[in-house]
Amino acid sequence: MFFSKSIPLFFLLFCLLHHAALSASPLVHFCFSKENYTANSPYGANLIQLFNLLYTKVPPTGFGLGSTGEGQNQANGLALCRGDVSSQDCKTCVVEASKKLGERCPSRKGAIIWYDNCLFKYSNVNFAGKIDNNNRFYMWNVQEVDDPTPFNEKVKELLSGLSTKASSNPKFYATGELELSSSETLYGLTQCTRDLSSSDCKKCLDDAISELPNCCDAKQGGRVVGGSCNFRYELYPIVDP
Missing domain, CATH: 3.30.430.20 (Gnk2 domain, C-X8-C-X2-C motif)
Structure with a gap:
């Protein structure tokens, strides 16, 4: 496995050796924000609310976009499930993705993770409607x-x-x-x-x-x-x- 990162784009180059194994595990994640937050901060509370919002909003249609809080403490996020994935599998993937980001990017104000079945992203910067060329x-x-x-x-x-x-x-x-x-x-x-x-x-x-x-x-x-x-x-x- 070989990987490299370059600014402004982050590229991860690696081989697909075992498709079945990858389908149940994250493909890649980036903790892209350099800013941190504490669990009991207003941003931390807004992030929890955002996750709960996306758990509900995403599975019925396979996509959800939302924001919670205001100003510098606003948490923005989206989740997308692959178009052929069932609502139940979509929800399972979204919940697992948010949990895994909490483990792999603790206290980071912006992060993104991909699975075979879904994508999950959050940030303190409102990115809605803009092409993400950085991840x-x-x-x-x-x-x-x-x-x-x-x-x-x-x-x-x-x-x-x-x-x-x-x-x-x-x-x-x-x-x-x-x-x-x-x-x-x-x-x-x-x-x-x-x-x-x-x-x-x-x-x-x-x-x-x-x-x-x-x-x-x-x-x-x-x-x-x-x-x-x-x-x-x-x-x-x-x-x-």
Whole structure:
């Protein structure tokens, strides 16, 4: 496993070795705020209220955005579940994500965590409606394809189409597939957080897709995952039917 961080973008580069294991564990987390709070402070109290709000707000639709408190003590957050995840699994993921952030980023005023099933983010800065360009990571399948150039072109073709499809879908979510041969199919997924506009969703996804040469050249599967959007492709189905 190898990782690196650069300013202003945070990139984590590592291999996808065991998909089943990752699905039950956090993929990545960033404690991105340099500011701290104490548990009995007004911000700490507002953060607890925010978590409780998101536990209720997110599962029915798969997305929730909220703020609690005012001024410098205001806590802002969002949670997003993958578009095919059930309400119960969504709630389970959101609750676990907030708990895990409390363990891994104690007293930090801003943090974000990703699972296969959900994303959870909070901050003392109101980020609603803005593309998050600061929190991003890559994942890829360690196996490579035999003929990279046409494969890479097909990956971009599929994901670019899904970028357009997701940005015009009310849930900002799209999946699709592309037949590569009689025995091989490429599967893809794109998704944005629903606080963005349709145009910003597409911009976020297109920018992420432009990272393909950096993250996933010739790889049989890969992801670029950020605080506002993500994509994934594989040579096997990646969502529940």
